[in-house]
Amino acid sequence: MTNVLQVRDLHFSYHDGRPALRGVSFTMCAGDKVALVGPNGAGKSTLMLHLNGILNGGGEVNVGGKRLTRDNLPVIRAMVGLVFQNPDDQLFSPTVFEDVAFGPLHMGLPMDEVESRVRSALEAVRMSGFRDRLSHHLSVGEKKRIAIATVLSMEPQILVLDEPSAGLDPRGRRTLINLLRELPITMLVSTHDMKLVQELFPRTIVMDEGQIVADGKTRDILENEELLTAHGLEKP
């Protein structure tokens, strides 16, 4: 198996000196679906912002065998599809079409290629009929799915989602779970939804206080009640 993502000894502190990452290392192979869990403030979002170089700390991030540097940032960003927790941040264009087309257009793809990528991205999240709708008038569940489409249209090698099921009603959550299950793509998903973890992800990484405290089979981690309690998590 090839390594799609390799993170080695990542360190990062915010401006106020508060350390957010204290030596994070892990690897993901093609096809891996990995859950990232841990209490608020554990450093999950900070870690995710490193994966496409929005934040730069000490250490090394390799995507598809390429080391992330300042020079290849745009290329890495095409490979890592980062979806933010709040879809309102992700959707900044007037219509759904323009939002989903932003990535491919920015890459400089020809118009017919952009069209077909938007079409298949919207199909993948089952939102084909929403092409010409206004982004800011959609429901939260719809916005979340469009937000995922906005990075799928870039045809990334790895999908990185920050708390995708937060704030969804049961039906929206179910639709999202089915969607994530069917997407044939490597993904790293941070979440507090332990039921989602149990249902969808064979592998789980537990973070706390800027470090990875456990990385293994979801089944084993969810059985380890001592570990879960120590890091503020609950067995589903």
Place this chain on the structure above:
Amino acid sequence: MHFDAFDRYHETDSFIHRLDPRVKVVVTVAFILSNALLPDGAWIASGLAWLVLLFANISSRLGITFTLKRSFVALPFALVAITVLFSVTGEPLASLRFLIWDLTITDVGILRFVSILIRSWLSVQMAILLVATARFPDIIHALEHLRVPSILTTIIAFLYRYLFVLGDEVFRLMRARESRSAALAVSGTRSGRSAVWQAKVAGHMAGQLFLRSYERSDRVYNAMLARGYAGHLETINPHELRRRDYVTVALALLAMLFLQLVGRL
């Protein structure tokens, strides 16, 4: 990661911090007015005004160079006055060609430009000292007491309150855009498209921000109504003028008067 670059209150216990905010607002405005009224080339009066400023700095116990260090942020705005270099008639000193215009610098122009620079530089520093020594809600409260129409004070208060929320929102939008600003690995394809397209996207973002602020204002207003808002903001900070407040205002106003006299002699 929050947008808090404008929160400039500095907590210390000093004579100036303890003054009634009304006094601080009045004295600051008087100082700025006095600077604006000084005639061009009133160097001695400007120097004295600077001493007043230094004295205020020292009594605030924030350090004698406190406002100086922060004043450079505002200097670019003073450069707007650069046109007076060429637009005032006087003895020509030098001329230069800028695109299609012949510009002549005059001695009176230089005199006026430097005077404006000094005046605005002194005024900005006093304003910086005001926001560093009075909490923002107290300043608003002081404005209300000074009979500034409540519609204005409310607008200023909300502007300040939601500036940070909006700033955060802009910051997150830009981060999300940056995340998707990608390029193909194949060389030869130019990414980023045209400046026109990028401007269009930026325009859309600004439009989105306006829409969201508009919708947010509705929600905020409803939440205010739900808690009994009836037209003006209440505060639990009772301000009362003490003797030292009256004395400070009187002395400060006398000092300004003296500055004006010196400037005009």
